Amino acid sequence: MGKILTLLFFILISNSIISSAQDCNTYTFTNNAIFTTCVTLPVQNSHLHWNYHPTNGTVDVAFRHTGVSASDWVAWALNVDGAGMVGAQALVALPDTNGSVQAYTSAVTGYGTTLQRSALSFDVPVIRAERDGNGDVIIYGTLVLPGGRTSFNHVWQMGPVSNGAPGAHAMGSENRNSVGTVDFVTGQAGAGGGVGGSLLHRRNTHGVLNAVSWGVMMPMGAMVARYLKVFKVANPAWFYIHVTCQVIAYGVGVAGWATGLKLGSDSEALKYTTHRNIGITLFVFGTLQVFALLLRPKPDHKYRIYWNVYHTSIGYAVISLSIANVFKGLDILDPEKKWKNAYLGVIITLGVIAAILEAFTWFVVLRRKNVEKEQVNGAYGANGYGRHNGHNSTA
Missing domain, CATH: 1.20.120.1770 (Four Helix Bundle (Hemerythrin (Met), subunit A))
Known part of the structure; x- marks a missing residue:
């Protein structure tokens, strides 16, 4: 009897691990895109998928935020020279009135930002966004990584739309802890301190x-x-x-x-x-x-x-x-x-x-x-x- 219970316990744990892995590694993108690396971010039900191309120093990324309201914006950003919000080079997904999602870039220069459209400190030749049938918002982008680097601080956020523009996000513990590090070569991603530095x-x-x-x-x-x-x-x-x-x-x-x-x-x-x-x-x-x-x-x-x-x-x-x-x-x-x-x-x-x-x-x-x-x-x-x-x- 004890052996049976132990076996059932390991089966339960294994199923949990497999389920968690499937949520990140086996997610099926609508365009059948395949990403070799994926990490589940520690807060805000977010995942980061990517393919790194060492020949030209670029990375194809897909940032996925699950269960997003139709009236919320989503953003993911690299901070090339610092950590936290200020200095972040963001990819933003903004819902449109017709139900679609538009994507654009925004360089964050201060805490009072409204994520206005602007060029980044590095090139982003490809950027688009979509909402899948489960309510997940995905931002796709191709980034030309600056200075030959592959390891960066990154941040991610979600907030309400106000008068057609991104409004201030909440300041709860998950929002403040939506920051970490990512290495596009090793595939390692670590948690960081609170957002905002x-x-x-x-x-x-x-x-x-x-x-x-x-x-x-x-x-x-x-x-x-x-x-x-x-x-x-x-x-x-x-x-x-x-x-x-x-x-x-x-x-x-x-x-x-x-x-x-x-x-x-x-x-x-x-x-x-x-x-x-x-x-x-x-x-x-x-x-x-x-x-x-x-x-x-x-x-x-x-x-x-x-x-x-x-x-x-x-x-x-x-x-x-x-x-x-x-x-x-x-x-x-x-x-x-x-x-x-x-x-x-x-x-x-x-x-x-x-x-x-x-x-x-x-x-x-x-x-x-x-x-x-x-x-x-x-x-x-x-x-x-x-x-x-x-x-x-x-x-």
């Missing part, structure tokens, strides 16, 4: 700066002011700790805000309106808080109560918007789930600590009021005030 690095930097400053340090600074100042022994240390924490958070937050502005200018095709508007509001509120610190009235000033209301209201608004915008940014970046869980854990921890300190603070304040009340009553009793027989006349 320096752009992704700046996006991550932007996220970390803002999560640490607005999302963690600001709430911690507010907790210092809320819970330490009730202890007389902490006065005025709590104030300087509070100011130091908030000023550092504001400085780091401004750096994160600036990287966000740069990202926006470099990626005009990508619009995250809500995230951007909240970020602008946070910068304005944070700046108002800095000016409020400079204009803070003395504790006994008649306008101090109004300043307190203003400062507290803006402060809590900043904290609420900060936490919401950090989660909004995490949804945009779409990192590994552990990072979102880590930030959620930090916020929950701060919330639990705040709840405990809130209860303890009220206990201290109420107890102090009772002690002060008892002391006042004791003082009245010791001096004879408030008693019916405390004002007896000797006259």
